[in-house]
Amino acid sequence: MMKANQKAKPHAPPRPLFSCGFFRRCTQSVLSPTSPHRKPTTTPSSSSSSSTSTSQSFTQWRFPHHADQTPSTVTLPPTPPPPPPLPVATTLQETFQIAELHLASVSQSDKLLALQLLERVVVPDPPSNPTCPPGLMRGLVSCLRSNNIVTAKYVTKILLALCLAEGNRQVAVEAGAARAVVETAAGLEISAVERALAALELMCTTAEGAAEVRGHAMTVPAMVAVMARLTGRGRENAISILAVVYGRGGVDGEEIAVAPAEEVARAVALALEGECTARGRRKGAHLLKTLEEYGRLDLSQNGS
Numbered sequence: 001m002m003k004a005n006q007k008a009k010p011h012a013p014p015r016p017l018f019s020c021g022f023f024r025r026c027t028q029s030v031l032s033p034t035s036p037h038r039k040p041t042t043t044p045s046s047s048s049s050s051s052t053s054t055s056q057s058f059t060q061w062r063f064p065h066h067a068d069q070t071p072s073t074v075t076l077p078p079t080p081p082p083p084p085p086l087p088v089a090t091t092l093q094e095t096f097q098i099a100e101l102h103l104a105s106v107s108q109s110d111k112l113l114a115l116q117l118l119e120r121v122v123v124p125d126p127p128s129n130p131t132c133p134p135g136l137m138r139g140l141v142s143c144l145r146s147n148n149i150v151t152a153k154y155v156t157k158i159l160l161a162l163c164l165a166e167g168n169r170q171v172a173v174e175a176g177a178a179r180a181v182v183e184t185a186a187g188l189e190i191s192a193v194e195r196a197l198a199a200l201e202l203m204c205t206t207a208e209g210a211a212e213v214r215g216h217a218m219t220v221p222a223m224v225a226v227m228a229r230l231t232g233r234g235r236e237n238a239i240s241i242l243a244v245v246y247g248r249g250g251v252d253g254e255e256i257a258v259a260p261a262e263e264v265a266r267a268v269a270l271a272l273e274g275e276c277t278a279r280g281r282r283k284g285a286h287l288l289k290t291l292e293e294y295g296r297l298d299l300s301q302n303g304s
Contacts, residue, residue: 002139086117094120095121096136103139110208111143132168137175144180144196152188163202170206178203178212184223190234193226197237204244214245224267235271236280242268243287246294261294 086098094115102114104192144155159177162168173177180198185193203209213219218241227238242264272284 002143004225021133026027050142066080066101085120086113092121092127093130096130096133098134100139103136104144111139112151112154114139115143115151115158119154121122122161123157127162128165128167132162132173134170134175134282137162137168137171137177139287140181141176144177144184147184147187149189149192152192156188156192160195160199160202163199166205169203169209172199173203173209173212178209179216180214182213182219182222186225190229194230194234194237197230197234197241201237201244210244213241219245221263224250224264227267227271232277233280234277236277236283239268239271239276239280239284239287243283243290246287246290261291 086102095285099114099118101119102110105111133175140155142158143151144159146152159172163172178200181196181203183195188196200209200213204213222241223238223245227235230238246264248260266283268287272281276284
């Protein structure tokens with residue numbers, strides 16, 4: 001039994017629950033029942049600096065700063081200027097010679113310069129003399145067959161202007177212009193095919209041109225195809241060329257490549273219902289009568 005005069009030993013402070021310094025501080029916080037209630041003393045400067053450093057460290061971690069984020073720009077070389085146009089010669093014959101030399105070149109830019117020169121000289125004032133050299137006409141035909149939209153625009157203008165002179169029509173037929181127009185008409189643009197058919201109709205005024213068109217197996221299918229695309233004068237030209245094919249003005253004994261008359265007549269009648277010139281309607285009506293005669297001839301031959 002404890003003596004009365006024996007003093008009680010003071011209790012030892014409670015042992016912290018955690019040995020870690022961080023959690024030991026939590027156990028001795030203001031909410032701890034064993035520690036007196038003390039207000040935490042914090043200096044504004046230290047708190048501000050602490051929050052600032054924390055914010056900066058978070059920002060630097062979240063959005064890393066790069067010294068240079070602008071993409072490197074690629075400098076393109078400057079586009080070379082187009083070549084200057086060819087000078088206009090003093091005479092038309094010299095202009096033809098210059099253009100012929102450039103059309104014989106393998107460079108597309110040289111050919112384009114020659115076509116631009118001919119357009120400036122020939123198209124505004126179509127010449128009647130001198131006659132176009134055969135080499136120059138062959139160069140134009142070669143450009144027409146190249147299936148180039150820009151080239152075809154120039155060639156059809158020049159070809160039509162040259163064919164306005166009767167002497168150049170024979171040269172064009174001999175250079176293969178009639179066959180080239182028939183074989184490329186379906187792939188030309190509207191304005192280019194209209195000019196090409198006008199030139200072909202002029203070439204058909206020669207016996208050789210008409211025979212070339214009649215003997216080509218693609219003439220009728222090509223004219224029927226473009227006739228549906230064209231209106232006005234272009235449709236009239238297509239009807240005129242079909243009239244040449246089915247006409248009776250050819251040389252005796254020549255081979256004529258014709259399509260079934262009923263199909264062509266149906267296409268012509270459909271074209272006449274749309275936009276067409278008065279001259280084209282007269283030619284179309286005459287062509288329908290001719291096709292009717294061809295149909296009767298085919299029926300009689302099949303019946304016999």
